[in-house]
Amino acid sequence: MSADQISVTFAALADPTRRAILERLAMGEAPVKELSVPFEMSQPAITKHLKVLEHAGLISRSREAQWRPCKLEAKPLQDASAWIEQYRQFWDESFDRLDDYLKELQSEEATSKEKKDGRSTRKRR
Amino acid sequence: MSADQISVTFAALADPTRRAILERLAMGEAPVKELSVPFEMSQPAITKHLKVLEHAGLISRSREAQWRPCKLEAKPLQDASAWIEQYRQFWDESFDRLDDYLKELQSEEATSKEKKDGRSTRKRR
DNA sequence: TGGTTAATTAACCAATAAGTAAATTAATAT
DNA sequence: ATATTAATTTACTTATTGGTTAATTAACCA
Structure with a gap:
């Protein structure tokens, strides 16, 4: 160990x-x-x-x-998941959109404002 | 093996x-x-x-x-990720919203319509 | 008290994993 | 042809893993 x-x-x-x-x-x-x-x-x-x-x-x-x-x-699965998620872009075609959504979600929760903007500026493939 | x-x-x-x-x-x-x-x-x-x-x-x-x-x-990481994701609800408080979003995303891609609804009916904790 | 059930510990075994050093294969370069 | 560089194979060692059976601990029950 x-x-x-x-x-x-x-x-x-x-x-x-x-x-x-x-x-x-x-x-x-x-x-x-x-x-x-x-x-x-x-x-x-x-x-x-x-x-x-x-x-x-x-x-x-x-x-x-x-x-x-x-x-x-x-809880440990969260870390394992986070490690694997690094590689999502290598298999998931909609990675960009999901990634953007998660970032948006995070900032939504952190700031508790800007509820209905941002999405229009997201990158799309 | x-x-x-x-x-x-x-x-x-x-x-x-x-x-x-x-x-x-x-x-x-x-x-x-x-x-x-x-x-x-x-x-x-x-x-x-x-x-x-x-x-x-x-x-x-x-x-x-x-x-x-x-x-x-x-590719194998995708399966590993999927296995672990089963347990997301046990650690992630925003699981419901993400889960809903993924379902929404999937149906968006499958049907290529209903672009701006649904979100208002999502469960929130 | 003694018996039963739940679970762990102890001692052991076979197979696998992770490393080494030395020899070998394969391709390049002179 | 020979030397160099890249990588693998072989043979070996040590530690870990995953399982076994038998014995032990712990709590409940009658």
């Missing part, structure tokens, strides 16, 4: 079991036993995957009696 | 050297020697990283005399 946070995040996402767990957790919290049901895999194996996810900050854990519910923590 | 494509993509992105190589290639094509300059690492090591990236479809390679230029191929 000397890797940077985004490396840890991508490494955690590189396993299909772990991604499936995250997808399940998007529906709501769940204890280990329940998470393990869809997989032909021992419970210790699931515990290990959960440790990887927890270490990556992608889940958090609490206690309820003998259960340890897992909860999705999507 | 029996993993699904998105696992291969995330695994390729989990290494900081490989991410740095992709960032360099976003500026334009480059041969192996040039790519290896910023790293304290032997050339065979770079060759290995390039193979991982090529195997993941994140770069392609050609030939020019004794050089093998590498070129960024961002």
